[in-house]
Amino acid sequence: MPSIVILGAGAMGSGLANALVRAGWEVNLWGTWLDDHLIDAIEAGSPHPRIDVVISGKVTTFRSDDLAKAMDGVDVVALSVASAGVPKVVELALPGISKAQALWMTTKGFLPAEDGTIQLLPAGVRAIAEEAGVELPPIVAIAGPVKANECAADEPTATIFGCKDKDVAVKYAREARSDNYAIEPSDDEVGVEVCAPMKNVYAIMLGIADGLQDKTGHPHHNLKAATFAQAVREMSILSVALGAKEATAYGLPGVGDLEVTGLSGRNKVYGSRIGRGEGAKTALETMKELEQTVEGVPAIPLAVNLVEQTDASLKERMPLLFAAQQIVYEDDPNYADVLAQAVLPPRP
Amino acid sequence: MPSIVILGAGAMGSGLANALVRAGWEVNLWGTWLDDHLIDAIEAGSPHPRIDVVISGKVTTFRSDDLAKAMDGVDVVALSVASAGVPKVVELALPGISKAQALWMTTKGFLPAEDGTIQLLPAGVRAIAEEAGVELPPIVAIAGPVKANECAADEPTATIFGCKDKDVAVKYAREARSDNYAIEPSDDEVGVEVCAPMKNVYAIMLGIADGLQDKTGHPHHNLKAATFAQAVREMSILSVALGAKEATAYGLPGVGDLEVTGLSGRNKVYGSRIGRGEGAKTALETMKELEQTVEGVPAIPLAVNLVEQTDASLKERMPLLFAAQQIVYEDDPNYADVLAQAVLPPRP
Structure with a gap:
């Protein structure tokens, strides 16, 4: 059973959590310091406040101060925080990310570098890792027409996993597939x-x-x-x-x-x-x-x-x-x- | 001033008529034997029954028995009848079409040939002409995201003119352009x-x-x-x-x-x-x-x-x-x- 920690308990992270539980994954969901109320709702079995869908009881939740525990021994790390939170969360999570087999990213956006140039998020994450002297596993860019509420509720959803190493994209497209969560693998991260x-x-x-x-x-x-x-x-x-x-x-x-x-x-x-x-x-x-x-x-x-x-x-x-x-x-x-x-x- | 006869006084033919009047064309609009009530409305200055827009008084209307007069001396013939009517109307109009500089087609669809094979409409029209021993002018396939009512009412509209001879497509894309009716020329008829x-x-x-x-x-x-x-x-x-x-x-x-x-x-x-x-x-x-x-x-x-x-x-x-x-x-x-x-x- 493959395992994952999803960083960020917002709409997309929580939707992905439900999809992966259905695909048979062991799922840790870590909430940032802004996510306590979301984790509260998930733990109470109430509908997630952002998407109005109950998150599976099989998801193991973690609060912001439990990052190391949440990341311990997982196969995959998924980055699902708001794009503004990427630099800080990546920095904190680097030790765990470096031990994983892949870094998935549902977070999207343009990231201005310190010199003002605009980077795509994976380039920004790679720069943070390089500065810290840490080697990253392959990055899988996850996107496509996915409303998180529908994904969480098991409505038919098509998404795309883009990784420079196509074999990695195919591997996870296969492992994360469930009846209604379908993934097209691609080698086109950019x-x-x-x-x-x-x-x-x-x-x-x-x-x-x-x-x-x-x-x-x-x-x-x-x-x-x-x-x-x-x-x-x-x-x-x-x-x-x-x-x-x-x-x-x-x-x-x-x-x-x-x-x-x-x-x-x-x-x-x-x-x-x-x-x-x-x-x-x-x-x-x-x-x-x-x-x-x-x-x-x-x-x-x-x-x-x-x-x-x-x-x-x-x-x-x-x-x-x-x-x-x-x-x-x-x-x-x-x-x-x-x-x-x-x-x-x-x-x- | 370029001149055109539009064959078919339905939604798309009438919408095109208004657009071409705005571009400075002389427009004849011929109604088929099914279009008398449409011609009535246009001549009365009432909104066109299919699109609820008044057709310009500068459009000259013709009834089904006045086909030869409607086609007399025009530069361009536009075919805008329902696809089922194409064989009959083309046969009747062939003499006029053969004298024109171009045959525009807003009619779209698949046309089963007598042997059961499926043709695109221009191929069907070419076959009718060939059987009659008549030479056709260049065909311009007109399509794209055009609701006829908006086109008629001068709302911003983008369309495409596809002709195997790109120069012909460009010529008409230029001549038929008005502020809100914009045409992309293409050589891709198919x-x-x-x-x-x-x-x-x-x-x-x-x-x-x-x-x-x-x-x-x-x-x-x-x-x-x-x-x-x-x-x-x-x-x-x-x-x-x-x-x-x-x-x-x-x-x-x-x-x-x-x-x-x-x-x-x-x-x-x-x-x-x-x-x-x-x-x-x-x-x-x-x-x-x-x-x-x-x-x-x-x-x-x-x-x-x-x-x-x-x-x-x-x-x-x-x-x-x-x-x-x-x-x-x-x-x-x-x-x-x-x-x-x-x-x-x-x-x-």
């Missing part, structure tokens, strides 16, 4: 990592098209579809520029994850508010008051920096990303035109 | 033609995921996203097998059109009914009573035949198409499992 934060940005833009319907009283489906197609194109362009395979953006991590993120979720809701005419800044304040983090917002300037540091000529091929910057950060009142200009094919 | 009918099939399957939410009371977003990604993959597989470019399925005609078709429309509504548990046959009868044609339903067996005549080994790479056949034509009560099996990655 593609998986790029699509995940970018789709949050583009989901805001899809939301704007929805909001325009509320504002004007008639649908903007053609605009939304053009936005979707352009978003997929841009995820592919950026991925390829960073060394990923084109196919990844056209599969589960790109097309699939954009579909699910554009269906619902906070990024889409925020975009709808902009589309309805609330103003980008006002709408963001409203989201904050509702304690709704909009992941796509901080991702925009990081993505812009990443594009500029990678290849400045990408800019003209990624007009939708720059339209997102103009709408969200410059609060452009002509957002409807800005969006349409970015996604309609140019005059030939 | 890709454009394959994606259009296939997306109707797959929109039914997306609808099933929506219906499962109604039935079970909890969302099936992960399943819907996996279905979306698999649908895109299958459109790409079939397109490439038929000689198209892979990129087409990943752009406006594939990803884009599937997005808009999966958002709303009759195929999606029909799928939702199946998902809710109405039964595929009963649900289809209900749609018929409501006079709602579900284009994806007849497309399924034609697509299955096309796959089998093209390369039988494609079958195992296109499980979602065959799941559609099993659910819609065999009325499989285990449709939820059939869908999940088709779209979840197999055990590695």
